[in-house]
Amino acid sequence: MKKRLLSVLLSTVLLGIAGCGASSNQTQPSAPAPAPAEQKAENLLEKVKAEGKLRIGTEGTYAPFTFHDQSGKLTGFDVEVVTEIAKRIGVEPVFMETQWDAMFAGLDAKRFDVIANQVGIRPDRQEKYDFSKPYTVSTAVLATHKDNTTVKDFKDIKGLKAAQTLTSNLTDIARENGAEIVAVEGFNQAIDLLASKRVDVTINDGLSVLDFLKQKPNAPIKIVAKHPDAAKNGFMFRKGSTELVDAFNKALDDMMKDGTYLKISEKWFGADVSK
Incomplete structure (x- = not known):
């Protein structure tokens, strides 16, 4: 009786092992999920045009570049130049006033698309940010x-x-x-x-x-x-804003060729401040 019971138990164990082996052979390892396609870098110019707005970081307290006149209106040399650039790109300028020491962080956080505030073009800044060509010296x-x-x-x-x-x-x-x-x-x-x-x-x-x-x-x-x-001072952008920088540079070139830049410069300074 003991021998018969042992034989039955042994047969059951062997069948279980065989069943596990068969199941393992039938189950093919799943293929690895395809790697997600690399996300295309954001084209900021396309985004700005799609929204119809250019968000501009500026102080609003730095005369004669960006300040409020007696009526409270934001005005100044930088304000007029970047407004003309926005017009030529075909979008509305939206000014977002920020204290100078918080302005770079605001650009990093994508609160605005560009800074128009007499930002000096320096090698240490160029490592992290894109700049337009100089528009004042x-x-x-x-x-x-x-x-x-x-x-x-x-x-x-x-x-x-x-x-x-x-x-x-x-x-x-x-x-x-x-x-x-x-x-x-x-x-x-x-x-x-x-x-x-x-x-x-x-x-x-x-x-x-x-x-x-x-x-x-x-x-x-x-x-x-x-x-x-x-x-030398330029408009400052987040790194990788190539298309928007190119659009700014083209607008500046056109403004200097057709006399618009000189008109604005002479209004505020009585001279060409791009040289």
């Missing part, structure tokens, strides 16, 4: 209070308080010359601190300071030195 100036008689050159600002936006190339000049940086949100705040003697100096765009002194000749501010190196 400007010189940094060192400004002090009219009562200041000790600061006459950039080398004199070591240890002095300089009102600067933290991410500006103008701030780099202040640091290189040993100044203590006092962070500000923009040009107007820097000038206010200087006029009230809460800082000793500010290094800013020469065209902006000249425009300010033209508008307010009695302001207690004076220019004491000009930096030897001129800065």
